[in-house]
Amino acid sequence: xxxxxxxxxxxxxxxxxxxxxxxxxxxxxxxxxxxxxxxxxxxxxxxxxxxxxxxxxxxxxxxxxxxxxxxxxxxxxxxxxxxxxxxxxxxxxxxxxxxxxxxxxxxxxxxxxxxxxxxxxxxxxxxxxxxxxxxxxxxxxxxxxxxxxxxxxxxx
Numbered sequence: 148x149x150x151x152x153x154x155x156x157x158x159x160x161x162x163x164x165x166x167x168x169x170x171x172x173x174x175x176x177x178x179x180x181x182x183x184x185x186x187x188x189x190x191x192x193x194x195x196x197x198x199x200x201x202x203x204x205x206x207x208x209x210x211x212x213x214x215x216x217x218x219x220x221x222x223x224x225x226x227x228x229x230x231x232x233x234x235x236x237x238x239x240x241x242x243x244x245x246x247x248x249x250x251x252x253x254x255x256x257x258x259x260x261x262x263x264x265x266x267x268x269x270x271x272x273x274x275x276x277x278x279x280x281x282x283x284x285x286x287x288x289x290x291x292x293x294x295x296x297x298x299x300x301x302x303x
Contacts, residue, residue: 158194158210163187168250170234172209182207188216188238218242223274240274 163172163184172187184195186209195207212219222228222236235243248269255261285296 152200154197154200158196159207160192160194160213161187161207163189163191163193165189166238166246166250168254170238170246171206180204184209185234186237187212188219190214190216191219244269244271 159182161174161182161184163174165173166189167173167183169183172184172189172191172193174182174184176182181204182195182197183204184193184207187193187195191212192214193209194211194213195209197205197207199206216238218239219237220239222233224230224233224236227233227236235246238246248266252263252266255263285294287294
């Protein structure tokens, strides 16, 4: 018999505290359980729906943004909402770089017990022209009798 609580049907109103290394907003319940919210940015107040429960954390997705971060921007790619390739296009480019650099430094210290004496400025190029490789998914869809080839969908 499972001890996990059922997934609530009603969305939750949440305040996002920080960004995870994977680019999801992070908040905590009153009991201290982490909730990772896809599509949310630090400092935002959002309504989110729990989509998956785990013992130590839950996963959610934004339904509505009540108070947007000043760093929120319109994603450049029309496929952003369904594609799993670029999880931070809704975050200002300079803030994306700063967030990724902070995540790297935190992981170096936490996992590797390494604290650099000096951190150089990140190398920045074109906002959208950085891809060198792409992960393409291929799957046969029996119901449609066809093969789909393309970028992977979010959460797949």
